[in-house]
Amino acid sequence: MFKGLVGIITGGASGLGRATAELLIKQGGRVIVCDLPTSPGSDTAKQLGENAAFVPVDVTSEQDVKNALQTTMDKFGRLDVAVNCAGIASACRIYNFKKNQPFDLKLFQKTIEVNLVGTFNVIRLVAGMIGKNAPDADGQRGVIINTASIAAFDGQIGQAAYSASKAGVVGMTLPIARDLAKQGIRVVTIAPGLFRTPMMQQLPEPAIKELEASVPFPSRLGNPHEYALLVQSIIQNTMLNGEVIRLDGSLRMQP
Ligand SMILES: CC(=O)CC(=O)SCCNC(=O)CCNC(=O)[C@H](O)C(C)(C)COP(=O)(O)OP(=O)(O)OC[C@H]1O[C@@H](n2cnc3c(N)ncnc32)[C@H](O)[C@@H]1OP(=O)(O)O
Numbered sequence: 001m002f003k004g005l006v007g008i009i010t011g012g013a014s015g016l017g018r019a020t021a022e023l024l025i026k027q028g029g030r031v032i033v034c035d036l037p038t039s040p041g042s043d044t045a046k047q048l049g050e051n052a053a054f055v056p057v058d059v060t061s062e063q064d065v066k067n068a069l070q071t072t073m074d075k076f077g078r079l080d081v082a083v084n085c086a087g088i089a090s091a092c093r094i095y096n097f098k099k100n101q102p103f104d105l106k107l108f109q110k111t112i113e114v115n116l117v118g119t120f121n122v123i124r125l126v127a128g129m130i131g132k133n134a135p136d137a138d139g140q141r142g143v144i145i146n147t148a149s150i151a152a153f154d155g156q157i158g159q160a161a162y163s164a165s166k167a168g169v170v171g172m173t174l175p176i177a178r179d180l181a182k183q184g185i186r187v188v189t190i191a192p193g194l195f196r197t198p199m200m201q202q203l204p205e206p207a208i209k210e211l212e213a214s215v216p217f218p219s220r221l222g223n224p225h226e227y228a229l230l231v232q233s234i235i236q237n238t239m240l241n242g243e244v245i246r247l248d249g250s251l252r253m254q255p
Pocket residue numbers: 089090091092093095096097098099148149150151156157158159192193194199200
């Protein structure tokens with residue numbers, strides 16, 4: 001299905017990004033896994049086989065992303081798709097009245113830096129390389145897929161930083177899609193609900209159970225493969241552009 005297609009996947013060493021790398025390769029694509037040097041990205045790429053390579057990347061670094069693009073060019077000669085999965089979660093009340101402690105400003109800044117600025121940094125740099133492709137019969141040169149969260153819309157107590165970072169990703173989706181439309185590059189954002197990944201497993205099991213029970217249908221955490229299936233559809237369907245798609249079993253999170 002994706003024979004010849006080349007994708008960069010940030011956060012590709014774990015969870016949703018890793019599942020996406022597996023599916024794109026299974027469908028005949030080739031993948032550059034970008035993740036932190038401390039991540040298991042190198043092992044991931046080995047397990048994925050010869051159509052995968054790992055580049056250590058901090059998405060907030062211009063030089064790291066440029067290195068990843070250079071490796072993509074050297075190894076595979078082109079770039080068709082970028083999937084932004086790198087992200088971090090944070091939870092903190094705005095003010096802890098018992099301890100007289102405000103929300104840690106550094107934690108707020110770090111969350112915005114990785115989730116929003118990091119995603120933007122990758123988009124602005126990959127666009128240049130995707131834009132060099134010859135257009136297909138429909139005028140399309142490639143696709144950029146971002147990962148927000150339903151917390152962009154119904155963030156819970158403690159999620160001010162995380163929700164703000166993901167709302168930023170939602171907010172920039174349409175203007176960037178409009179911006180890149182002339183080059184035939186589509187931009188689509190997925191807003192996942194709850195998926196069983198290492199990030200979600202940071203929450204205590206009772207909290208996971210409660211969240212799971214609150215999903216109308218299916219009342220369970222999503223499987224990362226189900227996220228990857230939406231990535232596959234977005235790549236296949238050229239009419240999808242400038243949109244944010246919730247993938248959440250109709251969950252609306254409670255406070
Ligand atoms: C990953 C995705 O993209 C998908 C998702 O979003 S999944 C949903 C994820 N949801 C979350 O992560 C929720 C995040 N929120 C939380 O984890 C918690 O609300 C929180 C840690 C921020 C606070 O939790 P909590 O249950 O209120 O903790 P609690 O023990 O009562 O309070 C923590 C501290 O805040 C204080 N506190 C309690 N109520 C308070 C209030 N109303 N105002 C200020 N402080 C309060 C407590 O006294 C406590 O202080 P100590 O450390 O001295 O004990």
